Amino acid sequence: MSTAQMHPGAHPVDEHLVRRLIAGQFPQWAASAVERIPSGGTVNVMYRLGDTMVVRLPMLAGGAADVSMEQEWLPRLAPRLPTAVPEVLGAGEPAHGYPWAWSVYRWLPGENPRAGGLTEPEALAADLAGFVAAMRSVTLPGAPRAHRGGPPASLDAATRAAIGQLRGIPQEGVDCDAVTAVWEDALRAPAPDGPPVWLHADLMPGNLLISGGRLSSVIDFGCMGVGDPACDLFPAWNPLPAGARTVFREALGVDDATWRRGRGRTLSQAVIALPYYRTTNPAMADNARHVIRAVLEED
Known part of the structure; x- marks a missing residue:
């Protein structure tokens, strides 16, 4: 590459x-x-x-x-x-x-989790929820603003532009109307009613290491800082399957509005990544396709 x-x-x-x-x-x-x-x-x-x-x-x-x-x-x-x-x-x-x-x-040993290849998905979901909860509980002063910590509206122009690009790539088979509906639902979701919290802000599979099916390390904190708690819900659709997604949500006690914002932000990241990386980074493109499917298949 x-x-x-x-x-x-x-x-x-x-x-x-x-x-x-x-x-x-x-x-x-x-x-x-x-x-x-x-x-x-x-x-x-x-x-x-x-x-x-x-x-x-x-x-x-x-x-x-x-x-x-x-x-x-x-x-x-x-x-x-x-x-x-x-x-x-x-x-x-x-x-x-x-x-x-x-x-x-x-050096931190371990391997990146792979959607469809998790051996302990519900235990991994609990581990991830524990990490996110611990980040949220940090009270260190002087925190930077998280790179991906703002409201969904901050990504609206980029997300809609990417949806437009995907409409021009029919071979990807993305239901752009369904994507737009999920995104607009995230935009309508109420804003957080509490103060900003500490976030990793980039909990993609490539930044997670597992051993024996369990979370062993979290790496790449380049986006960290404080922001909307919805921004650390990426693992729910990426890489966790539906049953483990429920475990993750319940362990964190995520309310409806936060879930809608988190789902929209996760979808936005995937929609922006797919047209950008589809010919240069197969891993990122395949991950984006998986996330889009997972979000649109959610009940």
Whole structure:
């Protein structure tokens, strides 16, 4: 997969650059093996460093600020969460033509959950609800605004534009009228009646790690901050099946309005992703198709 094709303006990163960055800034790790990690990620590229570390570098200027935010907030969030999160071992700086900050993290084992391939879906749903509830309970002051933490209306123009694109791609078979109806229902849903809460704000399968069917780690906190609690309901349709979705909702005590906003936001993300990634990132495109189906099939 070519990041230059996926995103115009993506900065090229290869093994040679990673080795030079490590040797220049963390010579104690210079002898460690460096290996690219295949990923459907869209903002960062990752390289395994030895057996116990991973290097994470933004591909785009838009992701560069996330690095500093993670370095600041992850050490403060980690002891407040029930699930392992990335531990920053080294804060890298621009060098050798690479223009942004980057990080070395401790390696977290596990695999991404796959819709249709979960062995303990209801237990995983409970684990995910526990993580979301713990995030919501965080009271650390000075929190940033979550990247995806605003009202559904903030995504209206982009969502409608993407629906229009999908109408022009009939081979995708998306019922754009049904998608529009769900989206407009989310726009009509009442706003939250409480203060903003802490969010991960990007609980996609690629940012979840499971072991033995259970949640073992949550990664990539680049969108974190405070916002609408509906924004952390992504797992309900992505990757949880219907029965586990109910477990997730009940464990969090999600009211109707929040559920409608969360469903609409999850659908919006998928609708925007599908036309953008359908020819450059098969994993993201397939995930978007799954989410659209899951939302439209919900009773």
